[in-house]
Amino acid sequence: MHKPLLAFNENGIYCEVANVYLDPWKPVDFAIISHGHADHSRYGHKKYITHHTNVPIIKHRLGDINVSGRNYNETFTINNVKFSLHPAGHIIGSSQIRVEHRGEVWVFSGDYKLEDDGVAVPFEAVKCHSFITECTFGLPAFKWTPQKEVFSDINNWWETNREAKQTSVLFGYSLGKAQRLLKYLDTDIGKIYTHGAIENMTEVIRPMIDFPETTRITRETTKQELLGNIVLAPPSAHGSTWIRKMVPYVTASASGWMAFRGARRRRAVDRGFVLSDHCDWQELLTAVEATGAEKVICTHGYTEIFSKYLRTLGLDARTENTQYEGELNESDTKKESESVA
């Protein structure tokens, strides 16, 4: 029997013919990286290839690594295997990875969403025979509201807090979610302050995307100047001493998990905005259908449930264990996972 083009081993998703890994979780010689979140782009590979807008991002995170950038839809060949990157719409610089050999096409989705968020290049469906997909929110209970409505809620919330003379503290991952929030905050309401981790990442991305002005919070920042303004902070700042500077403040979290009341309460934020950089249930189904794939492999999230449902639709769907952090969610504040939000 002929070997599959992509296989799952202890290091990651492996293409034996090309001797290349996709988003490996252990150090390897050659890695093609879907995007800059920590569980997909790890330290220690000898050589990295990723989308060119992701290059400064992973260099910022991983230091001086041997990385080269590619454009979307640009084909590059390794040992007769054709590779190309395609927009995944997850965060800036995120790609799906297409792999073709002897007429057989596989696509690895990385993380993705279908809605155009105005920062990342929007998702494009890629036809393939086998589709390796995430399904972080692969449950019919997840149904996103258009981001326009969510941002209008966020800005209303900020304005109400400002009127009540309180500082708004909004939590979102420092890569991806923070910039998406930043893009749509209404600066007519007030000023935007940032936690250092978010400011550093945003500085890296600013040359590529137009963002409103932000002010980094430092030791010198006073309560008075923050009052009524909005602070963007990573989830790990919740409950830290750093946040005491904001008193009196109101907190909110922007994440797909906020769809659940239990998650909102566990997170102990005053407000939860349902805003995700992953697909909801319907988006996942739409994406799977658009690929035309007959084989689907689910890597992280509600994999068992989603693949079982795909089987009822007649697809050859199964799950594979990976170290992408699908079941982690916002409650994991100590060890911040940049991957899921």
Added chain:
Amino acid sequence: MKNFAELIRTLDSTTKTTLKVNALSEYFKEASDEDRVWTIAILSHRRPPRPVNTTLLRIWASELANIPLWLFEESYHIVGDLAETIALVVPTSNENSEKSLTQFLREMLALKKETDEFKKEYVTHNWRKLNYYERFVFTKLITGGFRIGVSQKLMTRALSKATDIDEDILAYKLMGKWDPNTISFEDLVLKESASDFLSKPYPFYLAYGIEGAVSDLGNVNDWSFEHKWDGIRSQVIIREDELFVWSRGEELVTDKYPEFHSFTAVIPNGTVLDGEILPFPDNEIGTFQDLQTRIGRKTISKALLAKTPVILKAYDILEWEGKDLRQQPFIKRRAILESLMKRLSGTELPIYLSETVSCDSWDEVASERDRAREMRSEGLMIKRKDSTYQVGRKKGDWWKWKTDPLTIDAVLTYAMRGHGRRSNLFTDYTFALWDDEEKLVTFAKAYSGLTDSEFKKVDSWIKRNTLERFGPVRSVTPELVFEIAFEGITESKRHKSGYATRFPRILRWRKDKKIAEANKLEDLKALMLT
């Protein structure tokens, strides 16, 4: 409905008590009288009987969402709340309903008698028409049980704020049996009338557990000591030749204890006793499990009455000769209680005095506590001699000092997702011990005792070490050892081991222990004999 849904949303989206009280009191000021009464009823767990069974709701929701039933069930296991799952999966609308909360509840009351077809039409019509949050609230009203961090006390405080009526008086008025469908806000809250109070109990005064050293309480002579009985905390009321028995959950349970009916002939009208209902087979205090079997039965048969008779162990008197004694010092109330009990001696009524124990030093108090198992108590109650009878759980005057629990080291074998705040986290665990054949047999389920951060760690471990899945339950690799604390052991078919424990909870995660070092079933049996 719009205002009520908005209220629930506000209450549900904040963890701050003051914000909750403000939102609720604003609502009470603005809502119609009918809606106020229903809101009080719902927040004090007096919801109307469930008009539709949940199996049907699940089927209809999965049909409307166009997903197979198994997928709906999986979603429910993860979301952890049926009404929320339904609200999430069915297609959404943006409309608000003009109908009031009262109208919805009246419709639901009427719905109970209708055919399943009619019910389906009614329920699915509303699901389609209501927006997400109203749909959630609507479904909650059908399934019952709003757990949104609003205690009766918080609700009473908000109502007090809105009406300017004293909080304690309100707590008293809202207790007991009243029907939100017939009572007016005027009658329930505003009007004062003596006859209304016939069945009404007083709010219970609850003790805190002792923190730190018991000798920190100061002069031992300022305190009164008695054993802490392990039964059902109850108030027994005798007024106008009628008997009322209330449990601490504010449930009127008179019918469950027919043996107490003999009280009315002997105990004078205008008497309210505070005490513990205890099982009393063979003229001695039985186990809590005896009582539990009896509570579980809908009808109390003669055989059951003979097998598990109950007594009232009285420890306080709140009303005497129709007068409220709660502001009197404890020892004065006790004196009245003791003289009443003396009058009753020789009557063979199923009522006993909870004797006070005299102690001249804290050491004596400690050794009395050590007698707890012999006395079949849970430890000691320590009450300040001059304490008034207060409302709710208050620190300072009443303390419970429980015996140290029994403990055993057990292996985690199964895990289930939690509910509410813990939905989507594996927080309900089953534990096992080694049997003679060196097999792990389950003996206890526990879901408290770890910190949030420990739960997260165990949850993440469970997800990585799952052996098999059975719906919401997973079996896991036997690897983690926990020290389990509990209060007693009885034979039971509930678990594989053939034993069950009372109040099992996790004491600590024994990271230092391997599964081979966990205890044997033999060890559990040995503890039973101590």
